[in-house]
Amino acid sequence: MENNKRYDNHLELLGWAIGGKWGIERYLYTLHRITGVGILLFFVIHIFASSGRVFGPESWKVTMIVLQNPVFKIGEAFVFIGFAFHALNGIRLILIELGFMVGKPEQPVYPYQSSLDVQRSLRIAVMVIAGIIIVVGGIDIFFLA
Amino acid sequence: MNKSGSWIFFIIAGVVIFVLLGLHMMIQHLDGILGIFNPAGGSALDWDNVIYRSKSGFFTFTYIILLAAALYHGFYGLRTIVFEMGPRKQVERVWTAFFWAVGIVLFIVGTYAAIAVRTVETAL
Numbered sequence: 001m002e003n004n005k006r007y008d009n010h011l012e013l014l015g016w017a018i019g020g021k022w023g024i025e026r027y028l029y030t031l032h033r034i035t036g037v038g039i040l041l042f043f044v045i046h047i048f049a050s051s052g053r054v055f056g057p058e059s060w061k062v063t064m065i066v067l068q069n070p071v072f073k074i075g076e077a078f079v080f081i082g083f084a085f086h087a088l089n090g091i092r093l094i095l096i097e098l099g100f101m102v103g104k105p106e107q108p109v110y111p112y113q114s115s116l117d118v119q120r121s122l123r124i125a126v127m128v129i130a131g132i133i134i135v136v137g138g139i140d141i142f143f144l145a
Numbered sequence: 146m147n148k149s150g151s152w153i154f155f156i157i158a159g160v161v162i163f164v165l166l167g168l169h170m171m172i173q174h175l176d177g178i179l180g181i182f183n184p185a186g187g188s189a190l191d192w193d194n195v196i197y198r199s200k201s202g203f204f205t206f207t208y209i210i211l212l213a214a215a216l217y218h219g220f221y222g223l224r225t226i227v228f229e230m231g232p233r234k235q236v237e238r239v240w241t242a243f244f245w246a247v248g249i250v251l252f253i254v255g256t257y258a259a260i261a262v263r264t265v266e267t268a269l
Contacts, residue, residue, distance in 0.1 A: 012230055012231075013230075033222075033226060036219070040219035040220070043215055043219060044251060047258075048254065050258070051258030053195055053199060054257075054258050057266070060192050061192070064190055067190070083170060087162075087167065090163065094159065097156070137174055139178075140174060140175050140177040140178050141174060143177075144177025
């Protein structure tokens with residue numbers, strides 16, 4: 001009962017999609033979590049795959065032949081996209097958490113100024129930077145590598 | 146460690162990852178454009194480039210730091226998601242112990258590889 005009261009409003013995973021009318025902030029939150037879990041999953045596999053280099057060049061060559069499969073190429077692109085988004089959005093979250101880019105405290109005089117409006121420029125800036133990094137990474141992964 | 150202490154470590158680990166993983170991504174996935182720390186040229190995954198970085202003290206050290214920071218940050222984040230599902234306190238403790246155990250095993254595997262590879266034969 002006490003547990004129910006503590007989490008009175010929780011929607012579990014559904015809250016990631018419909019947890020409030022907070023606009024883009026809610027979807028950045030959701031994407032941050034999805035990319036975070038995806039990167040962690042990849043990271044666990046990556047630790048074992050790259051640790052294979054201790055078995056020497058022949059073993060590494062076999063690993064590289066497996067990784068040349070187009071599925072892994074697309075996977076690499078997804079990891080890169082996830083990294084670029086998660087890293088830039090993470091920096092935005094840390095800046096806001098530390099009190100940067102949220103505007104100065106003001107008297108609550110109508111029309112009220114939401115700190116979410118003040119953060120819009122930071123949000124746009126980090127997404128543009130993430131977008132540029134993703135495009136550059138995509139060119140390298142698919143056309144230059 | 147209290148809750149805010151472990152959260153501050155989570156944030157610090159995030160910044161460490163931003164720097165070191167940023168470098169890692171530039172080396173590994175922008176190799177066609179930048180070509181940094183790939184002295185043999187070609188792909189960053191070519192054996193000569195891999196072994197060059199693996200035998201460097203700087204990369205061995207930063208791989209281990211990145212491994213620790215990423216495992217801590219990743220499993221702390223996953224734990225946060227699990228906790229938001231509202232498990233009981235006792236179940237929360239089991240999850241915490243489980244994530245620590247998995248993280249430590251992965252850290253040992255990755256650290257062993259980062260150190261052991263320094264003695265591997267370089268010639269293909």
